[in-house]
Amino acid sequence: MDAVKTKRMPRAVREQQMLDAAVRTFGQRGYMAASMDEIAELAGVSKPLVYLYLNSKEDLFTACIRREAAALTEAVRAGVIPGRPADRQLWEGLRAFFTHTSRHPDGWAVLHLQARTHGEPFAAEVAAMRAEIVAFVTELILAAAREAHRDPDLPEREVAGLAEALVGAAESLAAWANATPGVTARQAAATLMNFAWAGLGNMMDGRPWSPPDAAHEVSG
Amino acid sequence: MDAVKTKRMPRAVREQQMLDAAVRTFGQRGYMAASMDEIAELAGVSKPLVYLYLNSKEDLFTACIRREAAALTEAVRAGVIPGRPADRQLWEGLRAFFTHTSRHPDGWAVLHLQARTHGEPFAAEVAAMRAEIVAFVTELILAAAREAHRDPDLPEREVAGLAEALVGAAESLAAWANATPGVTARQAAATLMNFAWAGLGNMMDGRPWSPPDAAHEVSG
Structure with missing residues (x-):
């Protein structure tokens, strides 16, 4: 988790951005069709960071x-x-x-x-x-x-x-x-x-x- | 399709049996959790026959x-x-x-x-x-x-x-x-x-x- 602390934005804020992007992507494209790449890009973060915070597509x-x-x-x-x-x-x-x-x-x-x-x-x-x-x-x-x-x-x-x-x-x-x-x-x-x-x-x-x-x- | 003609049961009847088994399995277990093995077993046919007739899980x-x-x-x-x-x-x-x-x-x-x-x-x-x-x-x-x-x-x-x-x-x-x-x-x-x-x-x-x-x- 040390890697996270070096980011300028607090984790809670970043997480909400990821969730915003995920809700938009899941809502518009469906669970199966939505990709984690797409969600990370829309959230403006790297895909590994999404996995680090939210664990898996299912957990997200x-x-x-x-x-x-x-x-x-x-x-x-x-x-x-x-x-x-x-x-x-x-x-x-x-x-x-x-x-x-x-x-x-x-x-x-x-x-x-x-x-x-x-x-x-x-x-x-x-x-x-x-x-x-x-x-x-x-x-x-x-x-x-x-x-x-x-x-x-x-x-x-x-x-x-x-x-x-x-x-x-x-x-x-x-x-x-x-x-x-x-x-x-x-x-x-x-x-x-x-x-x-x-x-x-x-x-x-x-x-x-x-x-x-x-x-x-x-x-x- | 020649293989099919050798079955004693008409294709239409067999297909309905497969669909009966599939509806029951999908309805009770959900699309993702349902397995083609389970459906074939419930229908009393081989899994290859299910694929031959209905093509794929999605088509089924x-x-x-x-x-x-x-x-x-x-x-x-x-x-x-x-x-x-x-x-x-x-x-x-x-x-x-x-x-x-x-x-x-x-x-x-x-x-x-x-x-x-x-x-x-x-x-x-x-x-x-x-x-x-x-x-x-x-x-x-x-x-x-x-x-x-x-x-x-x-x-x-x-x-x-x-x-x-x-x-x-x-x-x-x-x-x-x-x-x-x-x-x-x-x-x-x-x-x-x-x-x-x-x-x-x-x-x-x-x-x-x-x-x-x-x-x-x-x-x-």
């Missing part, structure tokens, strides 16, 4: 996922002001989410497109972040049910399913918004809020959509 | 994606009876979707978890299937807007965003339902229908969720 990718996942969850949490009505909190959370993903499209690509491939060691990192966001959304939905002055009589499994649906919808919309010129973070958040809240709102008010008479249906 | 995976994507879109299309009210069509489509993904969890894992990693050649196959399903859902939403006896005055971009949200929610719920013991296809479909339709229904009726006064908001 894992470090990217950790940093981007932490930044995204932090942005969403910071965007939500506790104690407000549940719909307001959800709106704030969605805006924070879409604002962050639109400002960090490469980071989002790393999390959404690159890292969920299961069987890979880094998939667990993304799964942990996602579980945290789903838990947060589940709390919001339960709070909304309490606010509606009803017993939160939605079964826990139903709430878990709704949270999964909302998070999946947000993931999909973020990828779409980033790929569609002219769609702003606010528009994406408003689309999802309309989709999700008016629907959830009806459910909270005891007005769920009713399936057609089961007797007339094809089984499945 | 692409063939898996094509088959599973075609089966899923076909199942959804077959589940929807044209001419019925839009909510009924959506309900039927969702039930067909969740029924198929619950009966073919490995095929769904191949499509959802393994194949979206961008930068890979096979990602285009999944993107094409997804685009077809999004287009189908977009049509349903437009039909619903027409049925509501209003001009379909939702801007095209809003409808595209709603379709992306719905498809993303369905993808997420399918993965959750397959990972959660006791959640049936019907329950998953009902959860999403409640989430989505009551929300879409409100929008069609001109009762969107209203964002709070913009003047009081943090910009983003």
